[in-house]
Amino acid sequence: MTVNKVRKTVSLLHSTLKDFPRHHLMMASAVGCCLLVLALYPVSDAEANRKIAESIEIPVATQPLPIAPEEIAPALSWTEQRVSSGDSLSTLFTRAKLTAIDVYQVSSSQDGKLLRNLYPGELFRFGLDNVGQLQELHHVQSKLVSRVFTREGKSYSSEQRVLEPDTLLNYREGVIKDSLYMSGLEADLPDKLIMELANIFAWDIDFVFDIRKEDSFSLLFEENFLEGEKLSVGDIVAATFTNRGKTYQAVRYTNDQGVTNYYTPEGLSMRKAFLRTPLDIFRISSGFNLKRKHPIHKKIKAHRGVDYAAPRGTPVYSAGDGKVIAAGYSKANGNYVFVQHGQTYITKYLHLNKKKVRKGQSVRQRQLIGTVGSTGYATGPHLHYEFLVNGVHRNPRTVKLPQANPIPKAELMAFQTTTQPMLRQLAQHGGTSTFAGSEAAADINSGTSSAN
Template sequence: MGSIVLNIIKVIGNRLPAVHLVAVSVCAVIIGFTLMLVPSEEVSATRGDPSLTRSSQQETLKLDLNLEKDAAEPALRNTAPAAALLKNAAKERPSAETDSSDADDSAPALATSTDTTAQAVAETAPKADNWVNYKVTSGDNLSTLFKRAGLSARDVFTVSAATKDSEALSRLYPGESLSFLIQNGELKKLKHLINPLKQVLLEQDGDSYSIDIVEQEPEIEHRFAQGTIQNSLFLDGEKAGLPSNTIMEMAALFGWDVDFALDIRKGDSFRVIYEEKRFEGKVIGVGDIVAAEFTNQGDTFTSLRYTDSKGNTSYYTPKGESMRKAFLRTPVDFARISSNFNLSRRHPVLNRIRAHKGVDYAASTGTPIKAAGDGKIIYRGVKGGYGNVIILQHGNNISTLYAHMSRFKKGLSVGSRIKQGQLIGYVGMSGMVTGPHLHYEFQVNGVHKNPVTVKLPHADPVPKTERASFQATSQALMAQLETYSKTQVASAE
């Protein structure tokens, strides 16, 4: 500041008379002295530190002395070192001597320092992987999903080559999801979420991909439901809170003893203990039935699950007899009988007496038809008024016939071995019929028997070596059924 004043005086001195020069000099001295006494903003910010003030005064004195020698130099050259010294002094000030006014004044600088540090940490912290997720919809395949993710046909080929010897990505179903991690146009990782418990992870490994199949076990909890038949097993089962899969399993368990198309009556009842699968606190599905009872027209049938010492699981009565019979009572689920076994029935198309050697189950076209028992296909094709027919040969000179199919299950031919409950075809209207239905016949030694009333042989009972273990399981499950039932009734009241 002193150099500025001196320069001004020199300029004025060259242009004004002596008297005026004296007046100007006096004013300049007064202004300069005043400016020296008024602290700058930076100096005010450090006023609370006595040691710093003394140091600053010493530096200012030195600067004033030097200003007289260097008055002809630009002001910027002299003020810059002073500002630098003040800033250095502020940096060296001990934090312990800072009072409340210092804290308030230094807050903006502290915030700036914190922001800078946070920015530096953010720049050095690893960035999270940026996954892109796609839901599999009807009609999707690997190519369409890769194209949607911006990948090429070459990427599809590379991934397919890496997974050709495994089940990974072999089939995609609607509802599943594929997640892509793409960096610089390259597929680094791929996740195929099959269900909440199973996923396939592919990770780039050179020119190919490594495969890791991750499977987790769900938590299993027991659930209980009971109800009374007012309409049908399916409707009343849903009303009682049973999942549809559990209703179907219950129908299959008791299907050897109860014809749900013919025998079921209003007032029949059921109670069931079944498994519920949970994962991370959410219900993800249902498991098997643990124990169940169905009362039909006053007769109670009980089915208990038992796993033997070899790990084989099956269902038995409380006495250890197998629930599974050698034959299903009905080859179609939830159908109604439109025509019973009758050797003197009048044919609806021919309008004359003609023996009806089987049972007709009315159902919509396309309803699945199951094999009544283990056996071998001895006929598959068109058979006169029967239309599309399959005939199975079973043990003990028993055979079954399935007629009027709309189509056969693909892959089946004469000689094919069939398991009980296996899909063999679909309900239709082929042959001489008035509506879609399954015509089902049951023969023993070549003689037609009524499929509804014929006594069906049982499968093997609990082995003698497992009897003690089974009895313990049986008693525990029967006690659980009673306890659950009483608890639910009490809570309802």
């Protein structure tokens, strides 16, 4: 019931961690150490990466200086000017007590034109020698990127310096109490990762209808650090989602073409030919609320689809690649769009507020084709969605979807070598927590009703 917060940061070098003794982890949790951080020192020494430092906390954030001036020119004295709205090179140089000649010498140098567009928040660092002459100018564009101008006679040469952040893995897990979104927040997951998690499993799990209390999730994801300060949250590396007692696993893999996707541990693509839920689930205001009632318009006979109650205007997507075979209006259907996918499949979208495609148009999976409305015979705004296989209506929520692009046999070895350490790591984390037995909590009925 409670959301387990387990925070562990581990090195990206999965291979080193896979042999990390599990009893250490257990001991650590036994002594009540709720923050177990396995971290690496910065990558200054490649060999140092081979070692795991145990129980090292991420250093407190410090203001990183992309270029340490004393390393470059110890004799210079330094001042800084932050770019504000309306600043130019002249105003910055004036504030730094430099002259129009200095401005001219820098701006007329070969890369001086790169200083024409300045953005608020950028930093200039001025390195002066002992007679007050500008020797070095650092244009710090971000924590990772800066350009260094160095005096050469009466002009300046320049070079760009780019710092590489350290990427570490972090772990989170949670158990659904009321909604995926709320449980994700309680597990301290940024919005971006909650959405990414749902998108990874969106082909297998209907996040509108199928989420149940005691469903659970766990994930390993990347975080980028620079000198101990967190710069950004990266992508999910591996994740599990247990829905109604069935556990789905996904792991990220970049194939030999350089294309990144999520796969099952066996190398089947998580991405299927059809979306399970053909609308933007994050725009449903109740946010997967399990107590939400879905208005099923039972009065309409031969109801052969699924109804997704959603606010008017919620984006509706094509469930798969295909061609629009009909887009029009009828008294019963309201605004509707039908999409043909190959020879076998047709999907239908009814009661749209607006149609966003025309008959004959090709559409891609997840392409916007309309918005949720209540046109035609509808009691309130909802998407009525139908899925036909060889002309026969099938339940969109349970129909077996065709598999898309598994890892080719020739690449399977490389796939497993890369992904298995990550999956092991994910499993090890899960094993150290006080995870409630969600397997036993299958199919708790929460008041949502089936819509066939």
